[in-house]
Amino acid sequence: MDAITLEDFYKSASGRLVPEGIGKEIGHFNVFNVGDIVAQYRIKPFMPYNRRNYYKISFICGRNRAEYADKTVEIDTYALLFASPRVPYKWHALDENQGGFFCIFTDEFLAKGKSGVIIDDLPIFSPGGFPVFMIDDVQAKEIEAIFTKMHTELAGHYAFKYDLLRNYIMELIHYGQKLQPDTGLYTANTSSARIVSLFIELLERQFPIESPHQKLSLRTAKDYSDRLALHVNHLNKVLKESTGKTTTDFIKNRITQEAKILLKQTDWNISEIAYALGFEEVAHFSNFFKKQTSLSPIGFRS
Numbered sequence: 001m002d003a004i005t006l007e008d009f010y011k012s013a014s015g016r017l018v019p020e021g022i023g024k025e026i027g028h029f030n031v032f033n034v035g036d037i038v039a040q041y042r043i044k045p046f047m048p049y050n051r052r053n054y055y056k057i058s059f060i061c062g063r064n065r066a067e068y069a070d071k072t073v074e075i076d077t078y079a080l081l082f083a084s085p086r087v088p089y090k091w092h093a094l095d096e097n098q099g100g101f102f103c104i105f106t107d108e109f110l111a112k113g114k115s116g117v118i119i120d121d122l123p124i125f126s127p128g129g130f131p132v133f134m135i136d137d138v139q140a141k142e143i144e145a146i147f148t149k150m151h152t153e154l155a156g157h158y159a160f161k162y163d164l165l166r167n168y169i170m171e172l173i174h175y176g177q178k179l180q181p182d183t184g185l186y187t188a189n190t191s192s193a194r195i196v197s198l199f200i201e202l203l204e205r206q207f208p209i210e211s212p213h214q215k216l217s218l219r220t221a222k223d224y225s226d227r228l229a230l231h232v233n234h235l236n237k238v239l240k241e242s243t244g245k246t247t248t249d250f251i252k253n254r255i256t257q258e259a260k261i262l263l264k265q266t267d268w269n270i271s272e273i274a275y276a277l278g279f280e281e282v283a284h285f286s287n288f289f290k291k292q293t294s295l296s297p298i299g300f301r302s
Contacts, residue, residue, distance in 0.1 A: 027109030056083040061099035078140040082131035101147035133179040212272035221247035
């Protein structure tokens, strides 16, 4: 299962190779005006369903649809979207009247800055997130102003422009994080919160499944509690009290999410997907998937 690379992105967007002089030596960054792309290349924006190996922040103007493995988002006017390599999605423009901006960048680009930001530690890109935010006219003007400054700065010759561009990226990230529910951003600094964080991090580290020969190694609550050096009952109690979900709930939900991604995104047969997700028998996987989704794997794929 190959991810869409930066080279793939540029070829699909404009038929060009990755342009020179936009920061590849310090990680990659670029910013685009959607209206210019539509006018110049006479295309209606579309992105195929896949993972990408870069991050993307989009200011969306116009009717669009974002399709994830298990949900669809309809956008009527304005939205702010954050995309990471962890979560594949498909993008459809629903009419010709499209505007806005988007920027793409790699994790190295932010990490090269003085603050050394680790992007996957940021709440907006945390596992299980769903970062598409509908915004009003006032918010749209504020966000457009940030992207306009990005666009102008990138074309300029200021010696420290990439430091400034990192600041603009962080401004957009913080803008999005403020649009999230408070409970998702301000977790109490307790031992319980630390355990929850470590568990989620360990769970997400098992994914994505990138080959039918790769097999999920941690599948049960005890697998995770052993790796975290905790009693399984204690781990379950902390998760239940902090999140309302049990350890098994988290594991099942994440395996189901990955199963949906593999069924939609790959041409692996059901047996290969079952094996990669740790099921010894196809029937066990089919029963599990149907219990979680009310559909058979074949039914979901079709």
